[in-house]
Amino acid sequence: MTHWTRKLVSPIWLVPILAALVAGWMVWQERDQSGPQIIVEIKDAEGLQAGKTAVRVRNVDVGQVTQIKLSSNFESAELHIEMNADTGGMLVEDSQFWVVKPRIGRRGISGLNTLLSGAYVQLEPGESKQPRDQFTALEQPPVTDGDTQGKRIVLNSDSAANIVVGDSVQYRGVTVGTVEQVDFSVEARATTYHVFIKSPYDELLTENTRFWLQRGVSFRWKPDGVDVSVGSVESLLGAGISFGVPNGQPVGEPLQEMAEFKLFASQEEAEQQGYARGIEYVLLLDESVDGLVAGSPVMFKGIRVGTVVEVPFRWQPEAGRGQPLRLIPVLIRYEPDRLEGLVASTDLERWRQYLGRFFEQGLRASIRASNILTNTLYVDLRFYPDEEAIQQDTFAGYPVMPTIVSNFSRLEEKLNSILDTLNNLPLNQSVNQFTEAMASTDDTAEQIQALTEQVKKIIEQPGWEALPQSLEQSVNRLNGILADFESGSANREQLDRTLQNLESMSRDLKPLVETLRRKPNALLFNTEAEDDPEPQAKD
Incomplete structure (x- = not known):
């Protein structure tokens, strides 16, 4: 019996027992020094x-990717990561991961150091107390550091804007x-924009902001000319956001x-x-409203006193009572707040009464052009x-x-009337006549x-060259001849007697000429006397 007992407790059995104890201790030691196992879901x-791929916090390795595989729905990839010991406090509900x-983006080039070392997973520890072991990586790195x-x-906007993540906000x-x-x-x-304002500039955010x-560059036509505004270099590449308190407005609380703004x-x-704050009225205009838009000013003697709210004003008219576009509302x-400092009160009810009396005194609204171009x-x-x-x-x-x-519309009507008159003129015929006249002028010029x-x-x-002298001599001779026939001269008397003789001869020859006119053969044959004609009575 003793012999068999000595065989059971032989020292040879101590070797495997000791090896198992050492292996167990090594496994326990390894698990004690390793950190938590987590899974990070990533799109690509x-x-x-x-x-090889490390997990880093502030450029310090805190873990390593041990396995990469597809998710169960094949829509993303899963990174199985083994974290270092004592990193459990970083793995909380609001911790963030990204690659x-x-x-290359609007903010410039980033991550150039990974060209040699390779990509890595960045961990941004959260502030929550709730632990977590599964995360979803961000597609883009966060714009603002967690400790800023x-x-x-x-910000809420219903207008088109080329604003993207990373664009600047300026004051x-x-x-x-x-x-x-x-x-x-x-x-x-x-569109909703989530904006971060750094300290101490966040104190500029008040209720009237x-x-x-x-x-980048904006043009605005004003009555006194063109207003050109040039933004920052960043806004030249796209667009930016600016803020402030309007002039004349209190700063507010x-x-x-997470306050919301428009x-x-x-x-x-x-x-x-x-x-x-104001009093709303409807204008019924019997003219074109092209060029009048929402936001256009309402002016009184050059002072802005209001704003155009809607052009044209759309309402729900009752059947049979609408005026189909005869007048544009x-x-x-x-x-009245725009007149603060110019009037004693800006109370709305009081101004309603004022305006009612002004309408009775002849206050009228019309449309004018602030810029014809x-x-x-x-x-x-x-x-x-x-x-x-x-x-x-x-x-x-x-x-x-x-x-x-408005006088502007009346002037436009007059101009249109003048243009219509010009259009009705026979300009083509006039042009043809002018062309013919020019051709005739050219012929005359050639002649x-x-x-x-x-x-x-x-x-x-x-x-x-001797012709002028000969002409002068001829003129002198002619003057001499005319001088001989002046009144009282002998030549003039002789001429008068000759003319009188010619006149007497003409009277003597007149009967002969009359006879020859009636009977051309009277010089050859005797002329018989004719009986005087007898008058005849009318029937």
Whole structure:
């Protein structure tokens, strides 16, 4: 019995037991030094290699990709990553992963260091306390570092803009923020921009702040000329966003995180938004409104007092009561706040009463051209007490402001009438006649030229120089002859006697001539006397 016991506890059995203990200790040690296992879903695994691609935080390796395979739905790739020990605190709900590789965009070129070292996975630890082991990588690196202080806001826009992620947000030409995300809503047909404003510039965000698109180069026609605005170098490549408080408006209270603003299409539109309080009227215009747009000013003697709200004003007319385009309705807003500092009060109710009395005194609205070249129009308010106005009490629930046909439209009608008259003129016939006259003139000019050549040849003949002297001698002789026949001279008396003799001879020859006229043969035959004619009585 003792013999068998000695065989069971033989020292040879201690070797495998010791090896198993060592192996178990090594496995436990390896697992104790390794970190958590996580899975990161990525759209494209280009440039990544299992066993080589590192996971980094602030350029420090904290893990490695151990396996790359397709997801179960074959729409993405899965990165199986083994993290280092003591990295569990980084893997929380709001941690972010993305791939760092060479990229070219509007913000420039990034990731050039990976051309030699290869792409790697960047980890941005979150601040949440909730652990997580599965993540979805970002398609683009985040624009703002996680430790940057500031505020995030949301901008809503319904106008077209070439704003992309990474574009700058500026305040008076200084870059103070960045566009982090751009979303488009199909249902609302509007774009939402998520913007980050860095500290300390986030203190500029107040309740009266306005945001607008800042384009590279913008042209705006004004009554005094062209206003050219040139943005920053970044905005020249696309577009940017600027903000500020409109002139004359209070700054207002500071705003909290994720406040929402409207993104206006231009700085002028953003500034005019500060005068949203006003009295709305409808204008019934009997003329063309081409060139009058929403946002056009309403002026009174050169001072802006309102804004055009809608052109043409669209309402829902009742059947049988609509006026089919005989008069074009336009909705405007009279804004007394623009007169602050010029009037004692800007109370709306009081101004309704003022305007009612002004209408009775002849205040009328008309359309005028602020720039003829661009056909830009505005609404002009002036007193015309002697002008017949288009007016009625209300229209679609709005009070109606009396209107008259503008002088601009009358001038246009006169110009059109003049042009029609010119068009009706027989210009083709006149042109043909003018062409014929010009051809005749050309022929006459050729004849004059030929005559000139002939005269020139005559003048060049020998003896032409003596011709004036001969003419002068002939004229002197003629004058001498005429002097001989002046009154009282002997030649003149002789001439008078000769003329008297001729006159007497003419009287004597007259009977003979009369006889020969009746009987040409009277010189050869005797002339018989004729009986005197007897008068005959009428039947």
